[in-house]
Amino acid sequence: MALTLLATVAHSQKVRSDEEVARILAIEQLSMQEGGAVRGQVHNKSNRAVREVQLFIRYTWLWEDERNPGKTDPGTSTYHTLKETIQPGARINFTYKPSPPLPKISGGRFDTSVTIAGFTEIIP
16 A cells, blocks of 8 residues: 655735735726726736736716715626736736626716736746
């Protein structure tokens, strides 16, 4: 009878501050399109490749009359993960289109923001 032990490699996770993330990744050339589509670039400012960059896209509804808001808040948010590996110093373009598109309603407007929610840093 033989016993075989296989070693597995475990990778630790680290929670980083917004300032640390900003030194590694930046969202650039951000633009909003019809129906809530968002376009931009992610710039890898670090000296290591990154992958599985997760974007947090928030559509905040701002009422025209904040003292008398409507009954239904159409604001929403989502995560969008980029499939590409971003090499050190490189930029990749991204586009996110909500499905269904954001509703066209009166009484306010959407304020859209995109932030880095997470990523995997490739350490050789």
